[in-house]
Amino acid sequence: MGWEEFLWHVEKRLGLYVGRPRYERAFSMLTGFDLGRGQGELAAFQQWMSARHHGSSLAFWSLVLSETFGDGSNEDGLVSDDDHKRAISNLCRLLREFLGQQVSIADQR
Numbered sequence: 001m002g003w004e005e006f007l008w009h010v011e012k013r014l015g016l017y018v019g020r021p022r023y024e025r026a027f028s029m030l031t032g033f034d035l036g037r038g039q040g041e042l043a044a045f046q047q048w049m050s051a052r053h054h055g056s057s058l059a060f061w062s063l064v065l066s067e068t069f070g071d072g073s074n075e076d077g078l079v080s081d082d083d084h085k086r087a088i089s090n091l092c093r094l095l096r097e098f099l100g101q102q103v104s105i106a107d108q109r
Helices: 003-018 023-037 041-052 060-069 081-108
Strands: none
Touching (some): 023 041
């Protein structure tokens, strides 16, 4: 399974795998998938997210929340199912954007 198919499952069927769909469960699942692949894409995603946020040292999952809900946002602010769904959707969108840029860079080589 590749990233695109995996992200589809995270975004559309997370509850099937982890129970109640929650943002922290989504990024934990992403981390497990990345570790299982052994290619380190999330380490590069962390660097990419950090660069988008002027060299921030925050973890990518925290930076995604900032992009979704505004600076200073954290998991405590996710109070509704819709908040979690919005955060998960944006996490998947940003990861797709990152992976798409990586493919474009590789194609140019």
